[in-house]
């Protein structure tokens with residue numbers, strides 16, 4: 001069972017479907033939910049299967065809930081507040097016992113709701129309503145959206161996206177070279193996996209002081225106006241258009257969901273979500289956690305789990321099938337040629353992250369298929385340059401350790417500094 005490693009000392013009580021839950025100040029809704037031993041946080045849109053948080057980084061859509069009347073909020077990105085009203089959505093009568101799950105049994109193989117009874121007068125209209133109920137996502141907000149202020153328009157010399165290992169080392173090197181920059185980090189603090197991942201023996205987190213580091217700032221797109229590129233950044237619910245001369249992308253990747261039957265059961269987490277829960281929130285998501293997948297990461301995560309009072313099982317095994325109804329209760333794995341079923345109440349999937357290359361591609365960088373890692377990665381030269389004014393460092397270029405990402409950040413920053421000095425008369 002999940003539990004808190006460190007007791008709550010700043011309690012915050014909020015409500016999920018009318019039930020009070022108390023979490024620690026600084027928890028997100030998803031973390032407080034897991035720490036309270038709950039499992040089904042949402043339902044899949046089409047099959048209404050139970051869903052729990054998976055990535056805890058805003059990338060998988062497994063954790064959407066309605067918060068204070070606003071639908072489809074990623075609960076792993078929303079901090080709990082006293083009196084907050086959270087509703088699980090897309091289920092009838094509620095997310096724990098969802099009768100709409102019958103669609104999965106009745107139409108388990110080939111239900112095509114685009115064609116089902118389409119063209120039959122009257123019935124078609126009824127079916128449309130039913131299909132909306134079955135497959136729609138959330139309900140409309142209770143209140144109209146507040147009027148938004150117009151975007152803030154800004155200009156920077158160098159923009160860095162991402163404050164993990166690569167972004168921070170680049171910031172450090174640019175500071176040493178007296179190059180002005182602004183770093184945008186989605187999280188409330190910089191550090192990424194240096195702070196919340198497994199211990200890889202990577203360098204400590206050093207945030208250069210006296211520089212422009214903007215945390216809680218999400219870059220949502222790259223556009224251009226009259227051939228001048230700019231980032232669209234959301235910070236404190238305000239949109240900013242940030243025009244830049246040079247761009248360094250170090251925004252990493254998203255956890256990968258390994259393929260095996262029932263991999264969507266609540267209790268199956270990305271490995272970085274597990275280490276984040278332990279190191280950032282003091283929450284152990286299970287008493288017996290199967291740590292499967294990539295060997296090195298699995299070993300260090302197993303160590304972290306053991307050091308915090310949990311038991312890691314099936315370390316480094318290949319997952320074949322998860323078992324359970326509302327949440328994972330066992331996992332069939334292949335380990336050193338043997339197939340066995342191990343009891344567990346959580347699973348951590350250790351696999352290389354999938355590069356989040358969308359911003360890079362929008363900025364003009366080259367994206368290609370890497371046959372070694374079987375991932376789409378951003379292609380660069382040795383200095384990390386991918387397009388005229390675009391550099392890339394870290395896991396956007398493929399799976400790598402935090403130490404290697406740090407080194408790439410330094411090299412890219414050096415190249416940017418040289419380009420600027422070379423261009424300065």
Ligand code: FES
Nearest residue numbers: 054055056060076
């Ligand atoms: S988006 Fe919240 S757990 Fe993945």
